[in-house]
Amino acid sequence: MTKNNQHSMNSTRSRPMGKGLFLSVIPLLLAGCGALQPVPYTQDEIQKRVSDDRSIMYSAQELISKPVTFYEATARALKYNLDYRLKLMENALTRSLHDVASFEMLPRLVAGAGYVSRSNDSGGRSIGIEDGVETLRPSTSQERDRTLANLTFSWNALDFGVSYLRAQQKADQVLMAEERRRKVAQNVMQDVRNSYWRALGAQRLVGRVDALIARVNTALKQAKQVEKEGLMPLPQVLAYQRALLDAVNLLTLRRQDLELAKSELTALMSVPPGTRFELAEGSDPALPPIPENLEELELMALELRPEIMEEWYRKRVTENDIRAAKLLLLPNISLDVGPQYDSNRYNYNSTWVDLGARLSWNILKLTQWPALERAQENQNKTDDMRRVALSMAVLTQVRIGQQRYSLAKAELGFAEESLRVDQRLLTFAQAAAKTQFDSELEVIRAEARALLAEYQRYASYSNAQAAWGRLYNSVGLDILPGAIERDDVQTLAKTMENTLSVYGERMLSRAQVPQLSVDPGSAAVNAK
Numbered sequence: 001m002t003k004n005n006q007h008s009m010n011s012t013r014s015r016p017m018g019k020g021l022f023l024s025v026i027p028l029l030l031a032g033c034g035a036l037q038p039v040p041y042t043q044d045e046i047q048k049r050v051s052d053d054r055s056i057m058y059s060a061q062e063l064i065s066k067p068v069t070f071y072e073a074t075a076r077a078l079k080y081n082l083d084y085r086l087k088l089m090e091n092a093l094t095r096s097l098h099d100v101a102s103f104e105m106l107p108r109l110v111a112g113a114g115y116v117s118r119s120n121d122s123g124g125r126s127i128g129i130e131d132g133v134e135t136l137r138p139s140t141s142q143e144r145d146r147t148l149a150n151l152t153f154s155w156n157a158l159d160f161g162v163s164y165l166r167a168q169q170k171a172d173q174v175l176m177a178e179e180r181r182r183k184v185a186q187n188v189m190q191d192v193r194n195s196y197w198r199a200l201g202a203q204r205l206v207g208r209v210d211a212l213i214a215r216v217n218t219a220l221k222q223a224k225q226v227e228k229e230g231l232m233p234l235p236q237v238l239a240y241q242r243a244l245l246d247a248v249n250l251l252t253l254r255r256q257d258l259e260l261a262k263s264e265l266t267a268l269m270s271v272p273p274g275t276r277f278e279l280a281e282g283s284d285p286a287l288p289p290i291p292e293n294l295e296e297l298e299l300m301a302l303e304l305r306p307e308i309m310e311e312w313y314r315k316r317v318t319e320n321d322i323r324a325a326k327l328l329l330l331p332n333i334s335l336d337v338g339p340q341y342d343s344n345r346y347n348y349n350s351t352w353v354d355l356g357a358r359l360s361w362n363i364l365k366l367t368q369w370p371a372l373e374r375a376q377e378n379q380n381k382t383d384d385m386r387r388v389a390l391s392m393a394v395l396t397q398v399r400i401g402q403q404r405y406s407l408a409k410a411e412l413g414f415a416e417e418s419l420r421v422d423q424r425l426l427t428f429a430q431a432a433a434k435t436q437f438d439s440e441l442e443v444i445r446a447e448a449r450a451l452l453a454e455y456q457r458y459a460s461y462s463n464a465q466a467a468w469g470r471l472y473n474s475v476g477l478d479i480l481p482g483a484i485e486r487d488d489v490q491t492l493a494k495t496m497e498n499t500l501s502v503y504g505e506r507m508l509s510r511a512q513v514p515q516l517s518v519d520p521g522s523a524a525v526n527a528k
Helices: 003-034 043-057 070-080 082-103 157-229 234-268 294-304 306-327 363-432 437-475 489-508
Strands: 108-117 122-127 134-142 145-156 332-342 351-360 516-518 525-527
Touching: 070 157, 070 234, 070 489, 082 157, 145 157, 157 234, 157 306, 157 332, 157 437, 234 437, 294 306, 294 363, 294 437, 306 363, 363 437, 437 489
Parallel strands: none
Antiparallel strands: 108 145, 122 134, 145 332, 332 351, 516 525
8 A cells, every 4th residue: 555545644644533523523513502600790890899899999098187278179179080981991991992003004914824634535536628528537636634824914994994983083083082071171161160169169068057047046945935925015026936947947958058169179079978177268369350352251261161162073083984995995906925834735836925916896886976976065064054053052151251240240240248247237236235025136147147148158259169160161271180080189289379360360351362271191281
């Protein structure tokens, strides 16, 4: 027996064993696919997830060691607020997807290797064309078992063009994510401004309100006793009781409103539950004057508002969608080159280099071109109209913000005048107080009115601060340095205080509009 015949017999004997092994594996695979069942999380896994989430919520936070100022509260909110941190992570994800899309423009370099086997010999015979007579006996030039390997470099013109447009879209989506991050930062500061000053007013007055309520309750008991004993005319006693009850009711409602502000502020700052902290006392900062340069503010808003910028970038994204669809209608050129290897011992050359080029064009797809042109035109008009409508809303917000701030300052003026009058009335009531019961009730009523007026003054001041914050927010000005992760709370608070001071002056003057530059490698937008 020759060597070739022996090899052929060995190959024939080994083939049924491989086939049987393959057939025996198929039922196991099918059984495994049918055995998949829903697997809910266990209670231990749920508890571990809750513990891990709570740890992430409050991880790596600086401890509060002293009373918190407004700028420190804002700095903590921006550094530790979970919504803002989520936007930062989404921004980082968008940048990563842009990097991935950039690599898709590279040509393909594919390495391949494999093993090929067949159950019989591949062969052929030669038949005469004219007489149909077999001129050669059947023969083969290919082994049953072969090893193949190749390394192919390929480049496709349409794939490159579409990948380039997709990479541009990802780059614009990075800028859109940056604008969304800016908007979240502005909203976080606005929420902190709304809560901080109300919480500070509550901190200053809650203790005094509790003491006054206790006195009012005592006075009510005394009034009921006077009514019972008939020491005063009944209408007068009931009028005093009614006045005391009204004062308590108003103070209680106002207290609830202001006390909730500290809970809101705690959540915004992502302070762990149960943490006790105080807000920094001191004189209230003076409110800025009412800006009169509305046209300059409107121009700043149209240039800086993140919503408008995001819509503008979205237009470029949709334009590239249409461009990619048009690109696929053009002729396609593809190039392939690479070394090849085949272990077939009958080959004269076991290694060689393949080189190929192809030009293809689906001409019927050109019928889509007019429809794509119309789609692009309508898409551009829609994007422009959406941006213009948003711009109109922004202009309205600026003007309404200026009017609200003006009304809030006027309300604050009335509240301060009411507080001054009620405090003078309290002074007169205290000076005229005698041992008579009606004089004591008059003092308590005057104290309640004065305290309520003080509450109203703090509420009006917080409303004015909130109105100024809305006006600042409507213009679209930023508040952050380049990267907040590297700065501690004190440094970040100081930087934000300087930034807000500079921008506040620009809002009140006719200075040039600040130009914003976006650093693709930074997590924030800086104002120059």
